[in-house]
Amino acid sequence: MEVTLENLVEASPHQNSKKAELIRASLGIGTILIRTSLPMQSSSPAVVMQNFLPIAYFEGQFRDFNDAKLSIATHALHYGTGAFGGLRGIPDPQNEGQVLLFRLDRHCQRLSTSARLLNYDLPAETIQAVLMDFVKKNQPQVSFYIRPFVYTSDLGISPRLHKVEKNFFVYGLELGDYLSPEGVTCRISSWYRQEDRSLPLRGKISGAYITSSLAKTEAVESGFDEAILMNSQGKVSEASGMNVFIVRNGKLITPGFEQDILEGITRDSILTVARDLGIEVVERPVDKTELFIADEVFLSGTAAKITPVRQVETYITPTHRPITTQLREKLTAITEGRDPAYEHWVFRVSL
Numbered sequence: 001m002e003v004t005l006e007n008l009v010e011a012s013p014h015q016n017s018k019k020a021e022l023i024r025a026s027l028g029i030g031t032i033l034i035r036t037s038l039p040m041q042s043s044s045p046a047v048v049m050q051n052f053l054p055i056a057y058f059e060g061q062f063r064d065f066n067d068a069k070l071s072i073a074t075h076a077l078h079y080g081t082g083a084f085g086g087l088r089g090i091p092d093p094q095n096e097g098q099v100l101l102f103r104l105d106r107h108c109q110r111l112s113t114s115a116r117l118l119n120y121d122l123p124a125e126t127i128q129a130v131l132m133d134f135v136k137k138n139q140p141q142v143s144f145y146i147r148p149f150v151y152t153s154d155l156g157i158s159p160r161l162h163k164v165e166k167n168f169f170v171y172g173l174e175l176g177d178y179l180s181p182e183g184v185t186c187r188i189s190s191w192y193r194q195e196d197r198s199l200p201l202r203g204k205i206s207g208a209y210i211t212s213s214l215a216k217t218e219a220v221e222s223g224f225d226e227a228i229l230m231n232s233q234g235k236v237s238e239a240s241g242m243n244v245f246i247v248r249n250g251k252l253i254t255p256g257f258e259q260d261i262l263e264g265i266t267r268d269s270i271l272t273v274a275r276d277l278g279i280e281v282v283e284r285p286v287d288k289t290e291l292f293i294a295d296e297v298f299l300s301g302t303a304a305k306i307t308p309v310r311q312v313e314t315y316i317t318p319t320h321r322p323i324t325t326q327l328r329e330k331l332t333a334i335t336e337g338r339d340p341a342y343e344h345w346v347f348r349v350s351l
């Protein structure tokens with residue numbers, strides 16, 4: 001099999017790729033890039049296969065995804081002065097011709113808040129209207145992910161947020177499971193989560209994702225699936241793009257907002273649902289050791305949904321996961337529009 005920089009797919013040691021195992025063994029490396037025969041729409045080298053939705057929203061217009069292109073001099077590309085959202089949509093299992101978007105309003109509010117942190121006034125209602133149109137134009141038939149992005153669109157140098165043009169684009173891709181629903185192994189990262197005193201962590205600021213990227217690659221290249229980052233106080237903060245939960249003695253525990261976490265919308269949904277189910281919920285600082293001895297550990301995020309953690313460093317987490325399973329089943333029913341009590345979280349778009 002040819003190893004090439006074109007048409008690549010990432011194979012981590014925990015993905016079930018026989019070919020990957022063979023090459024890894026012969027080359028003696030932890031993570032490899034292998035050529036696959038699967039089709040790719042993007043011509044650029046990529047490490048994850050992606051099927052982009054055909055229509056993007058770019059510079060105030062809907063247009064072909066392939067025609068939505070930025071200049072190499074774009075300000076945000078150099079300074080990380082962008083912010084993004086990420087939300088999931090699924091075809092309504094009960095009604096053909098309808099798509100369900102989970103907590104669309106909250107996602108739009110968070111992106112609007114992130115935009116404000118970039119000195120850009122972009123109302124949540126404007127974002128929401130564009131996203132609804134975006135879905136109608138694309139007519140998605142399978143599960144998908146929408147990536148709206150606000151950014152400093154000026155061409156030129158000088159890191160700043162004042163007197164620079166801003167803009168907003170949206171694209172989407174088909175997305176099934178981002179992490180294995182069977183569970184993942186996690187490494188405690190040598191990289192630490194940033195602090196709010198140096199970066200506004202309440203927004204999803206693109207520049208902040210250098211730390212996530214370093215942590216994820218370090219984890220995967222050393223044989224794990226995911227990274228869990230501590231904060232500068234040495235307490236558990238979050239994973240590369242997910243919040244962290246543990247269960248101990250029947251209590252659901254997660255780091256609070258003061259632990260430099262992103263205010264995850266899935267996290268918020270889990271906490272609400274858990275309380276409604278009568279599960280005791282505690283938001284408090286979590287020590288690294290607790291990850292090793294917890295009864296259950298899971299990650300939460302729009303892309304990851306609820307992903308069980310099978311192992312943290314060398315410590316194996318029990319496979320009996322009653323609370324994780326209960327929450328996951330409940331959240332799945334809610335996102336599929338099957339739970340009337342949470343109907344207000346589900347936005348229905350007729351195609």
Ligand SMILES: Cc1ncc(COP(=O)(O)O)c(C=O)c1O
Nearest residue numbers: 241242243262264265266301302
């Ligand atoms: C750094 C980080 N933390 C947590 C999350 C989870 O947030 P949400 O549940 O809103 O997707 C994400 C994903 O958006 C993220 O990027």
